[in-house]
Amino acid sequence: xxxxxxxxxxxxxxxxxxxxxxxxxxxxxSGQTHILAPPAPQILAxxxxxxGDEEQILSRIGADFDLAPAAPAAxxxxxxxLEAAGLVHRP
Amino acid sequence: xxxxxxxLTGLLTDPARAGEVADxxxxxxxxxxxxxxxxxxxxxxxxxxxxxxxxxxxDARRASETVRVExxxxxxxxxxxxxxxxxxxxxxxxxxxxxxxxxxxxxxSIGDLDILVPARSLPEVERALLAAGWEWxxxxxxxxxxxxxxxHELPPLIHRARDRMIDVHHTILPLTARPKxxxxxxxxxxxxxxxxxxxxxPADMVVHASAHxxxxxDLAGGLRNLWDIDRLLRHFAGADAGFWAELQARxxxxxxxxxxxxxxxxxxxxxxxxxxxxxxxxxxADPLFRARMLARDGWGRQTARGLRFGFYVRSHLLRMxxxxxxxxxxxxxxx
Amino acid sequence: xxxxxxxxxxxxxxxxGSDWEAPLAQLRRLYAGYPTxEGICDFTVRVExxxxxxxxxxxxxxxxxDYVLPDAAPLPLAQGLLAAEMGMNLQMALGQRRYLLxxxxxxxxxxxxxxxxxxxxxxxxxxxxLLGERGWRFLGDEFALLGLGDGELxxxxxxxxxxxxAADLFADLPEERFGPVLSGxxxxxxxxxxxxxxxxxxxxxxxxxxxxxxxxxxxxxxAAVRPVGAAELFMRLTQxxxxxxxxxxxxxxxxxxxxxxxxxxAIDYGSTEEALALVDRLxxxx
Numbered sequence: 001x002x003x004x005x006x007x008x009x010x011x012x013x014x015x016x017x018x019x020x021x022x023x024x025x026x027x028x029x030s031g032q033t034h035i036l037a038p039p040a041p042q043i044l045a046x047x048x049x050x051x052g053d054e055e056q057i058l059s060r061i062g063a064d065f066d067l068a069p070a071a072p073a074a075x076x077x078x079x080x081x082l083e084a085a086g087l088v089h090r091p
Numbered sequence: 092x093x094x095x096x097x098x099l100t101g102l103l104t105d106p107a108r109a110g111e112v113a114d115x116x117x118x119x120x121x122x123x124x125x126x127x128x129x130x131x132x133x134x135x136x137x138x139x140x141x142x143x144x145x146x147x148x149x150d151a152r153r154a155s156e157t158v159r160v161e162x163x164x165x166x167x168x169x170x171x172x173x174x175x176x177x178x179x180x181x182x183x184x185x186x187x188x189x190x191x192x193x194x195x196x197x198x199x200s201i202g203d204l205d206i207l208v209p210a211r212s213l214p215e216v217e218r219a220l221l222a223a224g225w226e227w228x229x230x231x232x233x234x235x236x237x238x239x240x241x242x243h244e245l246p247p248l249i250h251r252a253r254d255r256m257i258d259v260h261h262t263i264l265p266l267t268a269r270p271k272x273x274x275x276x277x278x279x280x281x282x283x284x285x286x287x288x289x290x291x292x293p294a295d296m297v298v299h300a301s302a303h304x305x306x307x308x309d310l311a312g313g314l315r316n317l318w319d320i321d322r323l324l325r326h327f328a329g330a331d332a333g334f335w336a337e338l339q340a341r342x343x344x345x346x347x348x349x350x351x352x353x354x355x356x357x358x359x360x361x362x363x364x365x366x367x368x369x370x371x372x373x374x375x376a377d378p379l380f381r382a383r384m385l386a387r388d389g390w391g392r393q394t395a396r397g398l399r400f401g402f403y404v405r406s407h408l409l410r411m412x413x414x415x416x417x418x419x420x421x422x423x424x425x426x
Numbered sequence: 427x428x429x430x431x432x433x434x435x436x437x438x439x440x441x442x443g444s445d446w447e448a449p450l451a452q453l454r455r456l457y458a459g460y461p462t463x464e465g466i467c468d469f470t471v472r473v474e475x476x477x478x479x480x481x482x483x484x485x486x487x488x489x490x491x492d493y494v495l496p497d498a499a500p501l502p503l504a505q506g507l508l509a510a511e512m513g514m515n516l517q518m519a520l521g522q523r524r525y526l527l528x529x530x531x532x533x534x535x536x537x538x539x540x541x542x543x544x545x546x547x548x549x550x551x552x553x554x555x556l557l558g559e560r561g562w563r564f565l566g567d568e569f570a571l572l573g574l575g576d577g578e579l580x581x582x583x584x585x586x587x588x589x590x591x592a593a594d595l596f597a598d599l600p601e602e603r604f605g606p607v608l609s610g611x612x613x614x615x616x617x618x619x620x621x622x623x624x625x626x627x628x629x630x631x632x633x634x635x636x637x638x639x640x641x642x643x644x645x646x647x648x649a650a651v652r653p654v655g656a657a658e659l660f661m662r663l664t665q666x667x668x669x670x671x672x673x674x675x676x677x678x679x680x681x682x683x684x685x686x687x688x689x690x691x692a693i694d695y696g697s698t699e700e701a702l703a704l705v706d707r708l709x710x711x712x
Binding site for chain 1: 655656657658660661664670671674675678682685686
């Protein structure tokens with residue numbers, strides 16, 4: 001089953017600063033600042049200008065991140081947070 | 092009328108007169124009090140100014156850009172919440188001007204998000220917004236009943252995370268007001284913006300702005316609302332010679348010709364808006380409206396208290412027949 | 427308005443109008459030696475009657491101006507000076523768009539600035555004023571103004587507002603530097619202190635920030651120092667800023683630059699002397 005697809009602005013990570021393993025993102029579309037811990041920035045990078053469902057997201061970032069074994073549940077939780085913050089949406 | 096308010100309207104109309112300003116502090120205080128500081132700053136862009144004044148105008152332009160981004164973002168979040176419903180969502184006022192890229196949006200202050208949706212869609216719109224993080228501002232039974240029965244909007248909602256208000260309208264004037272605009276036609280004739288939302292057609296936009304200024308309010312903030320009308324009229328009439336006739340017909344259809352006509356005369360008077368010769372008639376009430384709008388001094392204070400109270404009572408009379416007004420004031424007094 | 431006082435503090439010019447002469451006379455005395463702005467004023471403050479009939483009858487002072495809080499409570503006329511001070515703070519907190527405004531005290535030594543920030547009641551105001559009398563140059567006790575393009579601080583040496591027992595720490599200073607005793611205010615007894623001549627003379631010099639401290643006062647708390655990393659610093663300073671969001675990208679750029687280049691620490695102290703010793707030690711090791 002494919003599930004919902006998500007999309008982030010192509011330039012969502014264009015204004016960002018790394019500090020102590022965290023990514024501070026200035027989101028240009030909203031003017032809001034978000035402090036993100038992994039894997040949220042990697043999820044954003046995977047969806048920037050390129051929509052995908054959970055499976056596609058996992059395959060795009062899977063090589064870099066050890067999300068297993070709770071991967072699907074953890075990913076769904078991160079996506080819900082990113083969607084509430086307006087950083088990703090369903091196209 | 093005060094010199095500061097008159098100087099403000101004069102400078103907005105003709106920025107080249109910046110060299111004549113004697114007291115910039117007074118002018119800026121009046122502009123801030125009228126929510127026109129950003130507008131003034133954009134009008135003065137490129138005009139030679141004293142250095143400290145120029146820096147203050149840069150600050151105001153920077154501030155208005157943030158306001159614009161935040162307003163458009165709030166509209167986008169509402170769009171995301173309402174998109175699954177498939178109902179037309181029409182942006183109103185400042186957010187609409189910004190989303191449509193109209194000159195009225197330049198430097199404009201924008202507060203709440205105002206949207207217009209079909210009356211029959213109200214329950215599902217309300218549910219979708221509540222599910223997406225908006226909540227009622229006040230849980231007061233009387234206010235709630237008042238809004239639902241008599242007003243042209245849902246009780247105001249505020250987003251719990253972003254702390255921004257949304258006003259959901261299903262028509263553009265309270266149901267108690269005597270003019271009954273044709274909201275269905277307004278929605279049907281609205282135009283799609285690139286972003287999945289809609290804006291009123293040009294003539295309806297002017298009708299709404301005029302109703303908002305003349306028929307719906309106590310004229311507080313009137314200079315800003317009248318500036319919107321000036322910008323809209325210049326823009327639409329400049330692009331289409333048939334606009335005036337269309338506007339008059341459309342205003343008649345919505346029973347708001349008197350408001351549109353008066354707004355156009357006032358804009359012509361205060362902002363030198365070009366209007367048709369035949370529209371320039373003398374009206375005994377115009378000087379009162381004019382004085383009310385210019386009741387702001389160089390300290391940012393309102394002047395002409397008596398006039399202000401008169402317009403407050405008038406705004407309630409316009410919205411409600413007398414018996415209903417009595418019931419409303421009684422309920423307010425009891426709380 | 428009937429009575430007017432214009433005042434320049436660092437880069438910011440205020441116009442203060444009042445229905446009464448008394449609060450402005452107190453302001454003039456408190457800010458003796460400060461420059462008078464020549465051109466436009468950035469902000470207007472109105473110290474005016476709450477209601478028209480309150481001009482004479484139990485005079486009650488509303489804090490109004492270009493930027494207002496709808497629910498700001500009026501004060502009795504005897505506290506008109508406080509109303510003017512609060513009005514200036516309000517304009518800065520709500521209207522400042524040229525500098526990143528941090529709720530912090532600041533002092534200078536060796537051409538560099540120390541910022542003291544943290545929750546109210548932590549002692550940043552008192553500490554910065556004390557340091558300003560002990561070899562440091564006082565830059566401000568309430569707001570630090572960070573340049574958006576250059577990352578340098580602009581001094582903003584307003585009068586220090588000393589609450590309750592804090593005034594005792596400054597008992598050896600000349601009486602003429604103090605404002606009237608304002609008792610029964612919403613924050614207890616308040617006395618304002620004019621910064622010293624060095625602070626006033628240097629109010630137009632820019633100072634690069636070199637150290638940020640978050641003091642926390644607790645009588646039974648052992649003195650302690652904990653380094654604050656860049657990400658935590660960023661988070662804390664966004665909370666300490668009233669205009670970070672309004673400045674959008676420029677605010678983000680200025681704040682990330684500050685957090686990456688300036689070390690920060692949280693310090694716990696049980697007495698003023700302990701705090702001053704900690705500051706000296708950390709400053710030397712910065």
